[in-house]
Amino acid sequence: MESAALGAALMAVGPTATATAGAGGLAALALAPCAALVPVALALWAWSQSDDKSRRAATSIRKVWLGYKQRREFLKLREERARAEDDWDMWLMDFKESRHRARFSVGKEVGGGATSTVFEAFMCCGRRVALKVFHRKHTFSFNNEKQALQRVGAHPHIIRLLESFEDPQEDGLVLEFCNRGSLYELYLSCDRYRMEEIIVSKIVSQVVLALQHLVACGIEHRDVKPENILLDDGGDAGDEVPLVKLADFGWASAEPGPIPPSGVGTLWYAPPELNPPVVGVDMRFATGGGKSDMWSVGIITYLLLIGHSPFHLAVEEDEVMLLAAKGQVDTQTEVWNELSFVAKSFMMKLIRPDPVQRLSPSDALEVQFLKTCRPGIGSIGERGQESFFLDRSGGRQLL
Numbered sequence: 001m002e003s004a005a006l007g008a009a010l011m012a013v014g015p016t017a018t019a020t021a022g023a024g025g026l027a028a029l030a031l032a033p034c035a036a037l038v039p040v041a042l043a044l045w046a047w048s049q050s051d052d053k054s055r056r057a058a059t060s061i062r063k064v065w066l067g068y069k070q071r072r073e074f075l076k077l078r079e080e081r082a083r084a085e086d087d088w089d090m091w092l093m094d095f096k097e098s099r100h101r102a103r104f105s106v107g108k109e110v111g112g113g114a115t116s117t118v119f120e121a122f123m124c125c126g127r128r129v130a131l132k133v134f135h136r137k138h139t140f141s142f143n144n145e146k147q148a149l150q151r152v153g154a155h156p157h158i159i160r161l162l163e164s165f166e167d168p169q170e171d172g173l174v175l176e177f178c179n180r181g182s183l184y185e186l187y188l189s190c191d192r193y194r195m196e197e198i199i200v201s202k203i204v205s206q207v208v209l210a211l212q213h214l215v216a217c218g219i220e221h222r223d224v225k226p227e228n229i230l231l232d233d234g235g236d237a238g239d240e241v242p243l244v245k246l247a248d249f250g251w252a253s254a255e256p257g258p259i260p261p262s263g264v265g266t267l268w269y270a271p272p273e274l275n276p277p278v279v280g281v282d283m284r285f286a287t288g289g290g291k292s293d294m295w296s297v298g299i300i301t302y303l304l305l306i307g308h309s310p311f312h313l314a315v316e317e318d319e320v321m322l323l324a325a326k327g328q329v330d331t332q333t334e335v336w337n338e339l340s341f342v343a344k345s346f347m348m349k350l351i352r353p354d355p356v357q358r359l360s361p362s363d364a365l366e367v368q369f370l371k372t373c374r375p376g377i378g379s380i381g382e383r384g385q386e387s388f389f390l391d392r393s394g395g396r397q398l399l
């Protein structure tokens with residue numbers, strides 16, 4: 001049926017072409033390219049009228065071709081990687097033993113921590129992913145992170161769980177890949193470890209949007225820190241502000257429960273209610289509603305604007321916890337007075353020992369420091385906003 005329709009289409013072209021050639025002249029010349037398109041258009045029309053079977057056949061051929069092209073690109077990538085990495089053969093040998101890992105072409109190590117090692121990897125279709133392989137099997141972190149990410153689902157500012165596996169040898173999570181490292185690496189690369197207020201505002205507002213979603217899902221992250229905030233392409237204002245994604249849900253919790261004796265999360269970023277009790281300080285605080293994570297947001301904001309932790313004067317772990325329990329932020333540091341009023345008040349509304357007194361994620365998004373700087377609102381190049389956010393004139397609130 002398809003070839004008959006094609007024949008009819010070609011016959012229909014004949015007279016058009018002859019007429020064009022007979023007329024000669026400039027007009028005919030101008031029309032020539034259009035005439036050449038007629039058979040193609042007619043053939044396409046005839047094809048679209050043909051029965052479902054042939055259309056399906058054509059679609060399958062296209063799919064096979066695309067699959068072949070993808071596979072070729074993937075093999076090319078793998079070869080390049082094999083040449084670049086000395087230990088490639090060793091890794092390949094390692095994977096053969098693991099039934100599930102064998103589905104991935106694993107590249108370089110991109111990070112790791114106390115519980116896992118993270119590799120860049122490619123799926124058979126060529127998609128780049130992060131493979132988080134846990135050091136031990138059946139760990140609390142693995143199960144916790146998997147369940148939390150499943151519950152959280154898809155959100156632009158939260159790392160997406162694509163798959164998980166539990167091999168006889170190891171447990172692993174397959175996550176979307178973030179191309180630009182972590183916020184901690186960005187912080188280390190800054191001049192005097194300091195960022196401009198507008199950049200900090202745009203980064204922090206993305207974290208707060210992620211936390212607002214967590215509250216809606218009934219989850220608290222409990223380990224928000226620069227190492228767990230990953231950066232990717234596709235952020236606001238071109239390349240200057242990266243796309244931010246919250247990662248590492250190993251400490252996440254769905255219900256506020258008893259705090260283990262050694263505390264939860266990471267010392268420098270953990271709120272008083274997640275630390276072990278401090279002698280002499282009453283800390284019967286409730287958790288929940290995203291308030292614990294908002295404390296960490298306050299600490300991160302301070303770190304990025306000032307260049308060190310608000311508790312940097314502490315030497316021992318106990319001292320950090322004591323300063324946190326009392327909410328004693330170092331405001332004597334020289335840089336503090338250079339900050340705008342809105343930035344300072346934002347931090348002070350977060351670094352408060354009593355969670356009830358802290359801003360929730362939704363409250364924080366309404367505060368001036370973040371309000372005009374949500375992703376997509378304003379841009380770094382806008383002078384009006386810049387002068388407001390970079391105001392160093394002793395805390396004058398311009399907006």
Ligand SMILES: Nc1ncnc2c1ncn2[C@@H]1O[C@H](COP(=O)(O)OP(=O)(O)OP(=O)(O)O)[C@@H](O)[C@H]1O
Nearest residue numbers: 111112113114115116118130175176177178227248
């Ligand atoms: N999806 C990802 N894309 C790119 N890099 C990643 C990804 N996930 C993790 N990493 C890198 O690996 C590092 C460690 O990841 P993660 O925090 O999830 O592991 P962890 O073992 O739980 O760490 P820790 O126990 O120290 O908190 C991150 O700081 C980051 O540099």
Ligand SMILES: [Mg+2]
Nearest residue numbers: 113227228248
């Ligand atoms: Mg981590």
